Amino acid sequence: MTELYRLRSVTMRYGSNVAVDIDSLAIDSGRLYTLTGANGAGKSTLLGILAFLTPPTSGEVFYGGERIDWKNDIVRLRRRKVTLLHQSPYLFGGTVFRNVAYGLSARGIGGDAVASAVDRALRTVALEGFRDRDARELSGGEAQRVAMARALALAPEVLLLDEPLANIDRETAGLLEAVIASLPSRGTTVVMTTHDPDHPARLSGGSIVLEGGKVAHADL
Amino acid sequence: MDFLVSSFAAALRLIVSFSPDVVDAVRTSLSVSAGATVCAAVFGVPAGLAVGLSGSRWKGVAVTGLNTLMAAPTVVVGLLVYGFLSRQGPLGALGLLFTPTAIVIGGTLLASPIVANYMLASVRGADPRILPTALTLGAGPVRAAATLVGEIRFGVFAAVIAGFGRVVAEVGVAMMLGGNIRGYTRTMTTAIALETSKGEFSFGMALGIVLMTVALIVNLFLSLLQRR
Numbered sequence: 001m002t003e004l005y006r007l008r009s010v011t012m013r014y015g016s017n018v019a020v021d022i023d024s025l026a027i028d029s030g031r032l033y034t035l036t037g038a039n040g041a042g043k044s045t046l047l048g049i050l051a052f053l054t055p056p057t058s059g060e061v062f063y064g065g066e067r068i069d070w071k072n073d074i075v076r077l078r079r080r081k082v083t084l085l086h087q088s089p090y091l092f093g094g095t096v097f098r099n100v101a102y103g104l105s106a107r108g109i110g111g112d113a114v115a116s117a118v119d120r121a122l123r124t125v126a127l128e129g130f131r132d133r134d135a136r137e138l139s140g141g142e143a144q145r146v147a148m149a150r151a152l153a154l155a156p157e158v159l160l161l162d163e164p165l166a167n168i169d170r171e172t173a174g175l176l177e178a179v180i181a182s183l184p185s186r187g188t189t190v191v192m193t194t195h196d197p198d199h200p201a202r203l204s205g206g207s208i209v210l211e212g213g214k215v216a217h218a219d220l
Numbered sequence: 221m222d223f224l225v226s227s228f229a230a231a232l233r234l235i236v237s238f239s240p241d242v243v244d245a246v247r248t249s250l251s252v253s254a255g256a257t258v259c260a261a262v263f264g265v266p267a268g269l270a271v272g273l274s275g276s277r278w279k280g281v282a283v284t285g286l287n288t289l290m291a292a293p294t295v296v297v298g299l300l301v302y303g304f305l306s307r308q309g310p311l312g313a314l315g316l317l318f319t320p321t322a323i324v325i326g327g328t329l330l331a332s333p334i335v336a337n338y339m340l341a342s343v344r345g346a347d348p349r350i351l352p353t354a355l356t357l358g359a360g361p362v363r364a365a366a367t368l369v370g371e372i373r374f375g376v377f378a379a380v381i382a383g384f385g386r387v388v389a390e391v392g393v394a395m396m397l398g399g400n401i402r403g404y405t406r407t408m409t410t411a412i413a414l415e416t417s418k419g420e421f422s423f424g425m426a427l428g429i430v431l432m433t434v435a436l437i438v439n440l441f442l443s444l445l446q447r448r
Contacts, residue, residue: 051356076360084356090349093371102367103357154358 001028003065004158004189005050010059012045019045020056021213026220029157032183032190032205042213043193047160050191051084080107083156087163089147091135096127096146099135103154121149126175141172148176159183161192230422231429241402241411242426249407252320253388256327260383264332265376268339269365286340289333294392301326302396318399323407326393331383338382342375343368374445381442388434
């Protein structure tokens with residue numbers, strides 16, 4: 001395993017509130033990590049930093065050995081290697097196809113390559129035949145699966161999942177859990193927040209526990 | 221009461237008979253308002269978007285500035301543009317004063333802050349997940365902003381329609397910059413002001429009816445968009 005992320009003295013403050021305060025944390029490539037902690041422990045904030053969406057207030061973040069310069073345009077290129085899937089994902093207006101193809105179009109990919117990548121991703125989440133459906137008319141579980149397909153279509157180096165299995169039915173949760181568990185074998189690093197105490201053992205990966213923004217326990 | 225009823229009947233006759241003066245005023249009003257609205261959309265939509273998405277500490281100043289400009293009296297805007305376009309003004313050589321183009325310029329200045337403010341309100345009311353979703357899927361800042369505009373497109377239409385409503389109903393700018401020249405720069409509002417002052421109440425009422433009909437159509441369209 002090679003080190004993918006390294007965080008050094010990373011803090012994130014909102015006014016006087018310290019959301020994240022991490023002395024040191026390393027995340028290896030091709031592994032699955034569960035990120036647990038109480039509400040407000042800093043899990044979502046940490047995912048925002050790892051997704052290169054939110055620059056930390058202070059500290060250094062290294063990705064693939066390279067120090068991230070948050071003011072540099074290169075951070076946008078790094079962002080394309082990482083995809084964050086929110087707990088309550090937003091689906092753009094239009095069809096399921098438009099949603100799943102969005103990231104591919106943003107990368108300048110078009111034509112048959114998009115169609116086949118979209119179909120493959122929809123097949124992975126068992127939504128064949130959904131590509132022409134209106135994304136706004138899907139059930140919560142279907143929307144979650146479309147959002148997962150949208151992320152998988154990009155084949156990201158890192159997939160960050162913010163409680164992806166919350167608020168969905170057991171069948172959908174089982175399907176998505178199986179998809180998530182299979183990702184490290186395809187080379188994708190996964191960091192997943194969860195409140196389910198069984199997930200760390202069941203998904204047999206690394207485990208990071210946050211308390212008050214600090215790493216209380218890390219089984220890496 | 222008889223005066224109003226007979227004037228109303230005369231006004232309807234003028235409309236139904238397509239009186240050339242009425243048709244000219246309506247045509248001029250709609251064309252300069254459409255031109256000013258398009259220009260205001262070009263300036264106002266990006267301005268509202270930029271202010272709405274800005275994290276700058278000057279954002280409050282920009283919002284206050286837009287609100288102040290939105291409340292600017294039409295005659296003040298007319299006066300300002302008149303100063304630029306008059307023969308002694310810096311743009312006097314262009315010969316634009318008392319032309320439809322001058323009204324379009326004034327209308328653009330009037331409508332742009334309204335479009336920008338409506339746009340700003342739409343951006344503030346947009347789902348906060350839109351931009352992070354676009355960015356994490358690999359969109360650059362421009363594409364992400366375009367995606368946001370697409371997602372709040374009904375708010376954008378509402379902004380543009382509100383701008384049109386402002387321009388088509390104003391009289392100060394059209395009067396000062398257009399000069400109320402018959403068949404050339406005479407709009408519905410300036411014609412109403414002139415004809416009523418001359419005692420041609422029914423003519424003014426005919427244009428008033430058309431103006432109210434336009435306002436009604438615009439507002440119906442706006443309500444329709446807001447309901448979506």
